[in-house]
Amino acid sequence: MWGPLPTVTGNLSSLEILNLTSNYFNATIPVQVSSLKNLQTLVLEGNMFTGTVPDWLSSLPLLAVLSLKNNSFHGTLPDSLSNLRNIRILDLSMNHLSGQVPDLRNLTNLQVLDIQDNFFGPQFPSLHTKLVALVLRNNQFHSGIPVELSYYYQLQKLDISFNGFVGPFLPSLLSLPSITYLDVAKNRFTGMLFPNMSCNPQLALVNLSSNLLTGDLPPCLQSAPKSRVVVYERNCLSSGDQVQHPYSFCRIEAMAVKILPHMHKEERRPFSIAVLASIIVGVIVGVVALVGLVFLVIRRLNAQNTAKTPATRLPSEQFSTVDAAKLIFDARNISQTMKLGALGLPAYRTFFLEELKEATNNFDESSLIEGSHGQIYKGKLTDGTIVAIRSLQMRRRQRSQSYMHHIELISKLRHSHLVSALGHCFECFPDDSCVSRIFLITESIPNGTLRGCISGNRRQRLNWTQRIAAAIGVVKGIQFLHTGIVPGLFSNNLKITDVLLDHNLHVKISSYNLPLLAESREQVGVGVSSSGLKGNAQARGKDGDKNDVYDLGVILLEIIVGRPITSKNDVVVARDLLIVGMKADDIARKTIMDPAVGKEWSGESIKTLMEICIRCLHNEPSERPSVEDVLWNLQFAAQVQDSWRGEPQSNLQSPDLSSQ
Numbered sequence: 001m002w003g004p005l006p007t008v009t010g011n012l013s014s015l016e017i018l019n020l021t022s023n024y025f026n027a028t029i030p031v032q033v034s035s036l037k038n039l040q041t042l043v044l045e046g047n048m049f050t051g052t053v054p055d056w057l058s059s060l061p062l063l064a065v066l067s068l069k070n071n072s073f074h075g076t077l078p079d080s081l082s083n084l085r086n087i088r089i090l091d092l093s094m095n096h097l098s099g100q101v102p103d104l105r106n107l108t109n110l111q112v113l114d115i116q117d118n119f120f121g122p123q124f125p126s127l128h129t130k131l132v133a134l135v136l137r138n139n140q141f142h143s144g145i146p147v148e149l150s151y152y153y154q155l156q157k158l159d160i161s162f163n164g165f166v167g168p169f170l171p172s173l174l175s176l177p178s179i180t181y182l183d184v185a186k187n188r189f190t191g192m193l194f195p196n197m198s199c200n201p202q203l204a205l206v207n208l209s210s211n212l213l214t215g216d217l218p219p220c221l222q223s224a225p226k227s228r229v230v231v232y233e234r235n236c237l238s239s240g241d242q243v244q245h246p247y248s249f250c251r252i253e254a255m256a257v258k259i260l261p262h263m264h265k266e267e268r269r270p271f272s273i274a275v276l277a278s279i280i281v282g283v284i285v286g287v288v289a290l291v292g293l294v295f296l297v298i299r300r301l302n303a304q305n306t307a308k309t310p311a312t313r314l315p316s317e318q319f320s321t322v323d324a325a326k327l328i329f330d331a332r333n334i335s336q337t338m339k340l341g342a343l344g345l346p347a348y349r350t351f352f353l354e355e356l357k358e359a360t361n362n363f364d365e366s367s368l369i370e371g372s373h374g375q376i377y378k379g380k381l382t383d384g385t386i387v388a389i390r391s392l393q394m395r396r397r398q399r400s401q402s403y404m405h406h407i408e409l410i411s412k413l414r415h416s417h418l419v420s421a422l423g424h425c426f427e428c429f430p431d432d433s434c435v436s437r438i439f440l441i442t443e444s445i446p447n448g449t450l451r452g453c454i455s456g457n458r459r460q461r462l463n464w465t466q467r468i469a470a471a472i473g474v475v476k477g478i479q480f481l482h483t484g485i486v487p488g489l490f491s492n493n494l495k496i497t498d499v500l501l502d503h504n505l506h507v508k509i510s511s512y513n514l515p516l517l518a519e520s521r522e523q524v525g526v527g528v529s530s531s532g533l534k535g536n537a538q539a540r541g542k543d544g545d546k547n548d549v550y551d552l553g554v555i556l557l558e559i560i561v562g563r564p565i566t567s568k569n570d571v572v573v574a575r576d577l578l579i580v581g582m583k584a585d586d587i588a589r590k591t592i593m594d595p596a597v598g599k600e601w602s603g604e605s606i607k608t609l610m611e612i613c614i615r616c617l618h619n620e621p622s623e624r625p626s627v628e629d630v631l632w633n634l635q636f637a638a639q640v641q642d643s644w645r646g647e648p649q650s651n652l653q654s655p656d657l658s659s660q
Contacts, residue, residue, distance in 0.1 A: 001025065005049075010035040016062075016408075022046040034059045040486060045069035045091070052076075053097070058083035064486050067091040069114070074098070082106050086486055093117050093135070101125035109483055115139065116159070124165075130628060133157040137183070141165055149173065153632045157181040161207065164188060169213060174199045174206070174220075177635040183207040185231070190254045193237065195219055201642075203228055209242075210234045212250040346385075348411045351425040351441055355381065356389055363391075378444060386444040387422060392516065397434040400426045406516040410440060412485040417477035419443050419500060419510040438516070445508055450474075450499035450555070454594070455564045461594075464601040466505060467559045468609070468638045473507035474499055474555060475631045478548050481512055482627060489513050490544025494551040496558050496565075546621035552630060553616025560609060562594020575617050578610045602644035608637040 002024030009018070010032025018036070021043055028051035029044070040062050049071040057066065058080035066084070069091045076099035077092070084090075089112040098119035103126040104110065110128065114135040121140035129152050137159045144167030145160070152158075155176055161183045169189040173182055175198045185207045192215035199206075199220035205228070206221060213235040221230050222240060233242035236250035359379030360367040367377040375391040407424050414420040425439040450470055453462045462470065474494075481489040489512050498511040557574050558565045565571055581589045586603040593606065612633040618624050625633075 003027075005030055005033075007032045009033060012036065014038055017041040019043040020047065024048055026050065029054055031056055037061065039063055041065040043067045044071065047071055049073060053078060053081075053092070055080050057081065060084075062086055062486060064109075065089045068095065070094040072096060076100070077102050079103075085109065088112070088483075090114070098140075104128070111154075111483075121163070130154055132178075135159045136163065138162040144168075145170060150176070152176060153635070154178050154628070159183040160187070161185040162187075166190070169208075169211065171197050174203070174218070176200060177632065177639065179203060181205050184211065185209040187211055188253070189213060190250070191215075193218060205229045206231070208232045208235065212254050213237060214247060214250055345414060345420055345443075346422060348414065348421060349423045351423045351439070353425055353427055353439075356425055356439055356441075358382070359387065360389060379441075386446075388419070388442045388444045390440040390442070392438045392440065394435050394438065397429070399433060400428070400435055403435060403438065403516070406514075409485065409487075410514065410516065413481075413512070415477060415480045415484065416506070417473045417508055418480065418512075419445055419508045443508070445500040445502050445510065447501040447503055447505070449497045450501060450507060451496045451558065451564065453501060453505070454496075455558055455562050461562075461596040462505070464597040464605070465638075465641055467597070468605065468634060468641060470499075470501075470505070470507045471556060471559055471609075472631065472634045472638065474509065475552060475627060475634060477507070477509040478552065479627050479631060481509075482545055482548070491547045492551070494548060494555070496555045499555070543621035545627065546624045549616050549624045549627060549630065550621075552627075553613050553624075556609060556613040556616065560593060560606070560613060562596055571617065575614060578614050582607070582610055582614065602641050605637040605641040605644070608633055608640065 004027040005025050007030045015036050016038050026048040034056040039060050045067045052075035053073055055078040063084055064086050074096040079102045081102050082104055086109055087107055088109050091114040093114045093116040095118055100123055101120055105126050105128050108128050111132040116135045116137035119140050123143045124145055131152055132154050142164030145165055150170055150172040156178050165187040168191040179200050180202050189211040193213055195216050195218055197218040209231045217237050217240045236245050236247045359381050360377045369376045369378050377389040379387050379389050410421050419442050421442055423441045426435050427437040429436050492513045500508050500510050554565055554571055561574050577592050581592045589606055612630055615625050
């Protein structure tokens with residue numbers, strides 16, 4: 001499709017996903033798009049849009065994904081981008097944007113920032129520390145990098161190559177707890193590397209080439225596994241087998257870097273005029289080429305249209321009301337399911353009632369899962385997949401469209417540490433097509449609960465390394481419920497019996513605070529939660545994230561002491577033991593720990609877990625740590641434990657530092 005984006009797009013008030021990837025749309029983005037207040041995903045990459053990045057994007061309150069990649073936007077970015085509080089992915093790469101990146105520290109939900117192949121600079125962007133991927137490749141940055149970059153504990157990918165960054169290289173980037181991809185090539189970083197530097201075992205790529213680094217290449221990079229790519233050529237290192245400059249080269253170049261900022265503006269003026277002239281010529285040539293390209297594209301499309309036979313259309317009467325809702329729902333989730341394909345799960349879809357009846361032998365009682373909350377059946381699909389099918393009886397008579405916003409939320413619950421949603425099915429009354437039951441289809445996790453592997457009757461208990469890995473998995477699952485979906489799910493009343501393990505002892509959370517449950521006839525919230533609040537939604541609604549942190553603390557408590565924690569009194573007694581243990585030595589702490597873990601633990605790792613557990617269980621919600629703080633402490637404990645055992649982390653039960 002080509003031409004300007006129609007202004008009537010702004011009339012689609014319920015639109016949540018707008019994906020126009022790889023077309024020939026041109027001109028500016030019409031301001032009418034700012035009327036789409038429900039828009040969560042805006043993907044316009046691979047077109048020919050022009051103009052500046054619109055200032056009115058900040059008026060889209062729910063926008064979580066914005067990709068303007070590979071267009072012809074120019075100019076500077078509006079400061080209003082800092083108001084996109086729900087934004088998670090911001091991709092502005094491969095445009096002609098320039099100037100200083102606005103202050104984005106307020107965007108605390110931002111996980112991916114990609115602005116490569118532009119003309120941004122000169123200063124490093126101001127960002128918050130929760131980023132997962134940061135790509136600044138091929139711009140015009142030529143400042144130093146901030147020391148705060150060493151505290152980006154969730155950062156998995158950092159690419160700042162092909163710029164002019166100067167100043168000392170930060171060795172701590174090599175050992176960030178989540179880093180897997182680090183590319184700083186083609187800059188002017190200085191400083192010495194030392195043999196005692198450490199690296200994250202999960203690093204898959206390290207590119208230090210074409211800088212001004214001296215010293216010795218750390219052993220963790222020299223003796224890297226075959227799966228890791230390490231490039232360090234064209235520095236001045238004294239070890240390694242890749243091509244290096246002599247030491248004098250880096251010393252002289254490092255001195256030149258310090259002199260360059262003092263050059264006079266008058267000396268650079270002729271260069272700027274020459275560049276401007278070349279740009280003008282390039283624009284003229286580009287316009288001529290573009291006109292020719294459009295002409296060829298139109299001819300090609302016309303030729304294809306004349307060769308095509310008319311498409312066969314099905315009469316609209318063949319689609320029932322439920323089928324129409326299914327088509328709309330599946331279309332809205334194409335973008336979402338594509339992004340989730342890395343989990344190895346099938347795309348979320350609508351199931352037919354006949355499929356579920358066949359999978360459960362017509363919902364036979366023998367298919368009911370013993371001890372489950374509500375009616376949950378174990379089913380086997382025609383392709384052999386074993387699933388869990390939860391039946392929810394609806395209180396009110398409403399049509400399927402009334403429940404689509406609930407289904408939209410459920411469809412996003414797909415993460416490596418959640419029992420992920422696979423689909424849903426509506427069962428309707430025959431007289432008026434209102435929904436009588438909703439079936440939620442999820443993964444089936446076969447290996448019991450985390451409690452069973454820690455304080456239950458199972459012969460094989462989890463060792464200390466596996467327990468830390470399990471705790472990390474639980475925290476990552478909670479982190480996704482809070483920040484990985486819009487709106488987030490808080491006050492999830494998490495208990496250790498809600499944490500399941502698969503055959504690989506990989507933990508998955510099976511219960512969360514779904515609004516749809518309140519619409520059903522199930523009694524939800526009964527029983528004692530970890531924080532001692534009995535089904536009081538109002539009490540748990542306030543400080544929802546801190547309530548989940550408290551629940552995490554109770555789970556950590558049971559992981560440490562190895563016995564069931566089933567009451568508020570149990571929590572108080574066990575927490576007081578930990579407080580006493582923190583003031584004692586390792587021998588005294590050993591008496592508090594579960595004897596089943598044996599001697600395979602380090603004093604530093606158990607001390608770290610005890611400390612963060614006590615903080616999670618603080619009576620004042622405001623004094624409890626954030627989920628990110630808990631995750632960082634657990635990852636630190638895992639690395640300390642790994643170092644103590646002297647084994648590579650990849651050979652242990654992985655804490656899965658790369659999944660998000």
